[in-house]
Amino acid sequence: MSTATLPLTAPSTFEIFLSETRYEFLRMLRTRTYSLSVIGFPVMFYILFGLLLNRGEHIGGVAVSRYLLGGYSVFGAMGAALFGVGVGLAGDLSAGWLELKRSSPMPPLAYLLAKCCTAMAFGVIIVSILLTLGIAFGHARFSATEIASLLGLTLAFAIPFACMGLVVAMLVPMNSAPGVTNLIYLPMSFLGGLWLPIDMLPTFLKHFAPVLPTYHAGQLMFIALNAPAYGSALTHWLYLAGFSCVMLGIASLLFHRSEQKS
């Protein structure tokens, strides 16, 4: 009994990654429930609290329009990643779509990175809108270095929240994924000090905040904008790196467990 062999070589993972990213971005942009809410929430909150209700106040010597821009940028980056990667993956899983993709030669890494990069792109869109609004209507001033670090941090923050999204997708079925994500996303933003300075929270919540990744991301953002912040940048980075690894580990454990069941 003769058997055929495998002569062909695969196209490069990088090329596939580029095409996946392109179509993932298009898909999410066209999915209004995603694009409108993920961009709309931080922009709306910023207009309301950073611009309209702002009477020229300062937080620790920093204009409110500047301070809140930092907080809502982190909020935006988190929303884009949690909804894009988490809810997006939960949808692909439940529809059997991921199974079809996995049966194809698509490298799984290309798929995951495409989702993560799409979330990053949405983060950049959100921050660009916030910056435009803040500079035009909030009289906020940013140096080129500050703008660069604002964008850089937004890109980086997509990673821990994307990892968290993977865990949500593995645990929660599609029809409850958006609800559960909102239950994580909104309280975590508030309690992590992204909507108002951590000092304004009651003492027991203030002590709880350092458990949350939003707190560390927020503090890094405030450090970059020369606003009052707690702790050193290094410990915040270490926390976020550790958080990402733990989330990634849990997600991969859950994935392998579900694979063994199938």
Place this chain on the structure above:
Amino acid sequence: MSAVLDITEPTATRTIPATRQPEVVASLTGVTKRYANGVLALDNLSLSLRRGEIVALLGPNGAGKSTAVKLMLGLSSPTSGLVRVFGADPRDPAARLRTGAMLQVGSAPLMLRVREHITMFRTYYPAPMPYAQIIKAAGLDGLEDRMFGQLSGGQKQRMLFALALAGNSDLIFLDEPTVGLDIEARRGLWTQIRALAALGKTVLLTTHYLEEADALAHRIIVVNQGRVVCEGTPAEVKSMGATGSLTPSPSATATRTIRCATTLPPTTLHALPGVTEIQVHAGLSTIITSKPEAALREMLALDTSLHSLEVIAPALEDAFLALTSKAQ
């Protein structure tokens, strides 16, 4: 329940001669699959797919058809036994370069156009099928700019079929491909599936439509409760169901049901060549025989008043029901 079928001729031409056995492209050897919840999906099952043939995996719900497909796609691993696709483990990414699949997918991303979905899948393969050829083969002309979410049920199935073709793969798995298609679309897809086999591609098809297996397959493998009940050409499987034998024999393939109004008594009918069973009901006699020509010749000679004659080949559905119920 049986139907008058005119399948004898096309079935015969579809049979691959036994003397020229093409190479095996995929196989399951003694595969047992027990899920974590204790369900035994496959029970020491072996099957092999040869180059250029269309094989239909037929069985009731829960027979293990989709499990067999998932194993060959490397989406699941066997509890014991060996799964080979092009001589490699199907979980090896290289094996996936040569397979294409249409699975029972609830939904593809709704907000991507047909064109974009196909373009994306083509990037996965080293030598994909030309774009225009995919569109033509799947009957998607004029639908290329529609979002997946705007397609009708049948159009969605056709796009998923297009994705299975995208890689121009040598081995294509189609899990219930014509669910939700109307008769015309189903026949259109059958033509495409036959065209794939004509190009030397191997197609494994699972289906609930017995008619589909009968119309398409070179070989039918009947599965029930995770085991192969029988396999053979559609004609062989039908006759196995009719005669109750699980091994095909040349005489069995000729089995026919003769129905007519005759004055001959049951004892005479029983004595006719090859007769295994007779029934008389409302003036009509039903005779099952493995030598229909000889039996008919005698009947017509003995009873000149014989009328309302019908000769019926066993329907696949009957064979299928007979075979799967026997296995239980």
